[in-house]
Amino acid sequence: MASKVELVVEVKSSADKMWTALRDSTELFPKIFPEYKSIETVEGDGKSVGTVRLIKYAEGVPLATFAKEKVEVADDENKVVSYSVVDGELVSFYTNFRVTVQVTPTTKDGADAGAVVNWTMVFDKTSEQVPDPDVIKETAAITFHSLDDYLLKN
Known part of the structure; x- marks a missing residue:
């Protein structure tokens, strides 16, 4: 049976600015977050459904050195994106x-x-x-707050 974890983060940046930054994470995240060594698009255009990205994490990041994620939903109008982890250490713990x-x-x-x-x-x-992947939820919360701080300054 599937487990579900939810997180709600309020940010000061506009929805458009936050959404654009999240959609540009392939280029942006490795520049502003030390835990992302690199993110590269290995299939697709980097944003649309079917895109596969390879994320390499910096040394010391818990649970994973890399992950491959596949975009399942990309709805810019409603500002929704969904992806599945298809390769990396996480798939040995979670399906x-x-x-x-x-x-x-x-x-x-x-x-x-x-x-x-x-x-x-x-x-x-x-x-x-x-x-439970609590550390992933904690990391997501930190990432959204830090991204908000970055966007407010830039």
Whole structure:
């Protein structure tokens, strides 16, 4: 039976700015986050459904040295992207590992007030001994907050 983990992060950056940064993560993340050694597109155009990206993590990142992810949903209009991890250390711990990210604008008194990032991870453990991927959720939270800080300064 699949397990589901959800995370909601409020950011000060506009939904458009946050979404653009997330969609440009192949180039942007290795520049601003030391835990990403590199991200390269190995199939597709880097953004649309069917794209496969190879992510290499820096030494010391828990659980993984690399991951290959395949884009399953890419909906720019609704600011939703979903990808499955198809290779790397994570697949030996979790099967059907899929992450979905949606960015929704927020308003206050009719004005743009930033955005909410909804992050959902669905997975099946390969065995009961495998721990929940809490570190991945924690890393996602840190990444969204750090990306927001970066966008507010640039």
